[in-house]
Amino acid sequence: MSKACRICHLIVEKTANMCPSCKTQDLSSEYTGEVFILNPEISDVAKRMKISKKGHYALRVR
Ligand SMILES: [Zn+2]
Numbered sequence: 496m497s498k499a500c501r502i503c504h505l506i507v508e509k510t511a512n513m514c515p516s517c518k519t520q521d522l523s524s525e526y527t528g529e530v531f532i533l534n535p536e537i538s539d540v541a542k543r544m545k546i547s548k549k550g551h552y553a554l555r556v557r
Contacts, residue, residue, distance in 0.1 A: 528554030
């Protein structure tokens with residue numbers, strides 16, 4: 496099970512203790528839904544989630 500950043504929703508390794516994207520330590524192992532954002536410029540999901548970098552994201556983080 497991986498962890499997801501509470502700020503930007505990026506999914507990180509379960510051993511990570513910091514989000515590589517926004518440098519927060521606010522990570523949660525409780526998240527639901529996963530989405531791969533490949534083209535943030537043209538993705539509606541990325542726009543809605545305010546994602547500007549491609550990657551693997553959680554839809555909801557608790
Ligand atoms: Zn983050």
